[in-house]
Amino acid sequence: MTTDITMPAERLEIAGFEPFSACDWPGKFAAVLFLQGCPWRCTYCHNYSIIDAKKPGVIPWEQVVHTLTQRQGLLDGVVFSGGEPTRQIAVVDAARRVKEMGFAVGFHTGGQYPKRIESLLPLLDWVGLDIKAPSEKYEAVTGRAKNHDNPMRTLRMLLDAGVDVQVRTTLDPLTLTEDDIVTIRDEVTALGVTDYVVQRVRPDGTNPEYAQALTQYRRHTANGVETIVPFG
Template structure:
């Protein structure tokens, strides 16, 4: 069954408007320098949570929690994701997914099972590989973005940024490109380094960034 590296039993911020549990799935092929869950990067780890324990917890929380969010790591890296989602959905939970979009074909398989998706768009295409540490990483992400926009599933696109990652002008280009592609909901998140918040909002014109979106938010820390 699916490999779970960690779990948050209760959160009000990972699925908009819902009380949720978050399952952090093991494994991610990218190596973003600001990753805040580096222990989840290896495909396998010695320490984890057995799926039977996860299901037992969720059965006990039926009627108390609204939703379960599959996060990571990168949840679509695991081929068993659709089966895990289906089992949780059968318990009556709404389903959220956090993804970087690196496996668009697998994402398409689970889109009909999702109620909400948070898609990380790391950078404009010409800076994407530098952020992820992997070649040709922009192509699957933007393919996944198009699939999300076509699906009708509620979503949020979000970007973590600091000027050491790429310049403000590139961030403006990304915002314009997302808006032109049809993105309506975008969040800009400040980058964190060694536990200290890097203040992206002091470096850019937030009014300029939000102009093309129905909803925009800037998240500190």
């Protein structure tokens, strides 16, 4: 049984809100909440501007509720994204209220907080879980995490609970190799994952230093790892 503490949805720090998306939950029309703050500093983060956990949110929860009320029957669900949405305690109450409004609940997460996922399990319909790298390269990608223990614990928890999971890896060609992708794929499929997707890294929204390094890589590497690995 979880012992996670609670906090009302009104305390949620929301950095952005997309009232309609057809690409953030496969096969679903969803609204997307981008929550402020993340404990990691991933090299390729395309939401670099909202990873500072000390910054307050800019969109009140009441505005989200008002919009969702108007879209009942038009949207399939609501996706909590970030930043890292499971960092915020208030997300549990927010997900519960979304569910009570009749929407399915989805999350984009790096799996940093398995305890928060445990609190959310009864509410989850779908999770897009990022497995960033093989365990020994997690610090190189995230700048913080020493290994992938928490993300893999999160994955096992979701699979055991029967939650629909898509595991994704963003292929940072400056850090990962083709062998790394094969290692991740084999590890997660051995656990029972049937939906594994490799994503091409995007320079938009990343920090300027990384965007410049990626541009230089692509300019000088005609047959790099990005052209070898198939993308989902």
